[in-house]
Amino acid sequence: MSLLNDQLVERAATSAGVILLVTASLWLLHLVRTLWRLRHVPGPLLSKFTDLYRAQLVRTLRSHEIHQGFHDRYGAVVRLGPRMVSVSDPAAIPTIYPMRPGFPKGDFYEAFIPYLPGGSLPAIFTARDENLHKRLKSPVASLYNLSSIMKCEPSVDETLDVLFEQLDTRFVATGKTVELADWLQYFAFDVMGTMTFSKRYGFLESGADNLGISTGIWNFMLTVGPMTQVPWLDKILHKNAIAAKLKKASGNKIMQIAADAVAERKAETAAKSESNGNGNGHSHKSAKQDFLGEFLKLQSASESSPPWAPLVWTFSNIIAGSDSTAVVMRTTLYHLLTHPSDLARVRAELDALPNLTTTAETSKEGFKYPRWTDLNTLPYLSACVDEAVRLHPPFCLALEREVPASGVVVCGTYLEPGTRVGMNPYVVNRHKGTFGEDAEVWRPGRWLEGDEEHRRKLAGSVMTFGAGRRVCLGKALGVLEVKKVVAALVVNYEIDLIDPKAYTVENSYFFRQKGILAKLRRRQA
């Protein structure tokens, strides 16, 4: 009996030893392969072994500066993870972000897809499958071109009215200090709500994030930012049924708002059709003139777009179009307020406009709103917005792509298939070889120098809106909003910044600013 026991123990020990040996060998093989694969790409030591290192960098909220430091030290191509490479030279933009398909988004984007019981729901921004992306984007793309978005101008003016009435009552009349960083964000959200489903969230009226939307998005970013760097860990911690049971994902709140808006509109439309006596619940004759009305029409007319498309289109507008625009609004305004000569030049351009009139149909208090058709022709205002877009992109991590089966050569460096490669807009936009030795500083004049070709090269080197096939769909709309609100503020108010040093920035993929504290006075006619 004891002999049998001894034999069993010996056999178990041998099997355990073999398993241990095989595991250790596999792990060693994996390590060698991992190290070997990108051995020719320089980078910090830890990044060669694990993605946890770059995830930790994001948790510092200063990863944009750290990444820039790496590029200063190691050059244009830097290894940021065992399989991930960051590139800083704008010359590589057409290679990594081509117009043609075949260079898909990397698993970085999985982190943004809210996990729902029954599966995840990709949006235009997050879809990695190129066919699905086409099915989601094609039907709605034309809604975001310049001629379509000009129809949004009345919604912007309507929301400006609400913003300015609040600023007058709460701050001009009382002399209290206003945190413009917050109020620009309230405006950005409420204007997007008005354009998307003809409703404000109530940020402006309440003077607060009373639904917790903005806080929810920032908390979502604090989780998602690091997870984009370690997609495998995200699956374990967040993207499975057990994790979903244990905690509510913050992305779900925005999805819920979108879902409620879609359901409400469908019910409204069905009720109207019924009362019109045609009994056709899908008629959109009386649909409101907003994005959601268009989304529903387009979905029912398109055979290839899935039934849940209006939900993800609405979700996209909220999540991609509000906070991002607020960042550029804040950057533009803050730099104008801290550079009085630039502010004076912009104001002179605006004051000289012949069409600077009160919009009779919306404005109750005599506020003046420059028209988009005029704003778009003002060279110095445009230069200031271009400079703000360059200096502080709202998204400040490398926008990752997956190297296709052919492999690719980037800035003279070969990257094998499957490598994750990306460019961080914050770093690219400060490329000294392109933007000059003063690339770090605010200087709108750079956008007015040189010939047409030089200016085109500068514009093509800015990564703030992404590039190529997956470039931002809402760029024209975002720029319209920024120019409208900045111009209207400058025309209607004297703004005295209290402490320029109170301004702070943080980055968890998404860039956040605080501390534009000011006193407001109405400008005299």
Ligand code: HEM
């Ligand atoms: C100043 C404001 C904005 C900035 C800086 C910005 C930036 C970006 C960037 C960098 C991307 C590409 C990300 C990537 O490659 O991973 C993107 C994509 C996108 N943006 Fe924007 N965005 C802005 C405003 C808007 C607005 C107002 C909307 C819509 C109302 C919008 C909708 C989208 C959509 C749908 C995509 C996905 C496009 C695709 O994958 O085909 N964005 N944006």
